[in-house]
Amino acid sequence: MKNWMIGLALSTAIILPACVTINIYFPAAAAEKAADKIIDEVWQLKQEQKAPVETPEK
Amino acid sequence: MKNIWLSVLFVLSLLVMNGANAAADLEVNTPKISALKASMQARHGQLGPFYSSGAVGLTKDGMIAVKDASAVPLKDRGALNGLVSSENADRADLYKEIANANGHPEWQAEIQSTFAGRWIDKAQSGWYYQSAGGWVKK
Numbered sequence: 789m790k791n792w793m794i795g796l797a798l799s800t801a802i803i804l805p806a807c808v809t810i811n812i813y814f815p816a817a818a819a820e821k822a823a824d825k826i827i828d829e830v831w832q833l834k835q836e837q838k839a840p841v842e843t844p845e846k
Numbered sequence: 847m848k849n850i851w852l853s854v855l856f857v858l859s860l861l862v863m864n865g866a867n868a869a870a871d872l873e874v875n876t877p878k879i880s881a882l883k884a885s886m887q888a889r890h891g892q893l894g895p896f897y898s899s900g901a902v903g904l905t906k907d908g909m910i911a912v913k914d915a916s917a918v919p920l921k922d923r924g925a926l927n928g929l930v931s932s933e934n935a936d937r938a939d940l941y942k943e944i945a946n947a948n949g950h951p952e953w954q955a956e957i958q959s960t961f962a963g964r965w966i967d968k969a970q971s972g973w974y975y976q977s978a979g980g981w982v983k984k
Contacts, residue, residue: 822872823964830886
């Protein structure tokens with residue numbers, strides 16, 4: 789029983805940091821999404837796309 | 847004993863899912879980021895004509911630079927330089943703040959290079975951007 793507990797504690801100690809590592813990698817796709825959102829707001833790109841729809845010319 | 851393993855597995859799978867969720871989105875809604883966005887948006891009204899005339903271009907490191915000061919009357923060049931340096935200060939703050947808001951200050955350089963590509967992708971045609979070989983008209 790004691791051995792089991794030690795084994796369990798050891799394997800958890802090894803596996804846990806491996807799981808946390810996932811978060812350390814730079815999330816490139818999420819960063820692109822965030823960048824797009826901010827750039828659209830700063831350059832007001834979403835509004836420019838809507839403009840032709842809102843102002844019928846003929 | 848089986849029960850212990852099952853519960854350990856369960857906890858581990860929760861942790862893995864948690865990690866995946868955290869990676870799905872970057873936090874960009876802090877008050878400081880909103881303020882920077884508003885400031886850059888307001889400045890863009892003034893910078894827009896300079897992008898179009900080629901006086902200012904997008905650099906490959908996610909900043910902007912005076913590309914051709916002669917496209918601007920002498921008397922406006924001081925104002926142009928001021929706009930460019932305030933814009934770059936805001937951009938640097940923005941990249942740093944996004945990294946900090948997500949608890950990873952070391953991501954700043956990668957965030958900056960991600961933005962560099964996106965600014966250029968979203969630039970209007972006719973604007974200038976910096977490539978490995980120099981300034982290119984989009």
